[in-house]
Amino acid sequence: MIKIYGLIVILIVLSGVGYGAVSYYNDTQERIATLRDNNAKLEVANKSKEEALKTIQSNVEKTNKLNKELQGRLQNAEVYQDELRKKLQKHDLTRLSEKKPGLVEKKINEGTQKLFNDFESITAK
The missing domain is CATH 1.20.5 (Single alpha-helices involved in coiled-coils or other helix-helix interfaces)
Structure with missing residues (x-):
């Protein structure tokens, strides 16, 4: 047992x-x-x-x-x-614009237009 x-x-x-x-x-x-x-x-x-x-x-x-x-x-x-x-x-732009206002106005307008065209072409992309 x-x-x-x-x-x-x-x-x-x-x-x-x-x-x-x-x-x-x-x-x-x-x-x-x-x-x-x-x-x-x-x-x-x-x-x-x-x-x-x-x-x-x-x-x-x-x-x-x-x-x-x-x-x-x-x-x-x-x-x-x-x-x-x-x-x-x-350049003295003030004196030049007094003597030849048409020339200065034309140059400024052309430059402004070129600037606007550049901005437009840049933003159109």
Whole structure:
């Protein structure tokens, strides 16, 4: 009888150990699956962030290029502005318009018309 009880105890202990091993194995497999899924999600997120970073870097390069171009155009415009100021300082338009009003009026009207045509062509695009 003691042998039967001893055998039952050993079977209970072994079944408990077996159950624990199976539970541990199942839990470990679930964790591995979860970690695998999380790893896949992180890889996708990492790729997406790398693409976004490349896009941002490309945009920064384009912006820098355009900024340099605009800076050059601004410098050219400032040089042209200085040239115009020098020309206007050489001529006394008030005295010239008093002496030759028809000539000055014609030049101003032609310049104004050219300016309006330029504005119209720029805004028509």
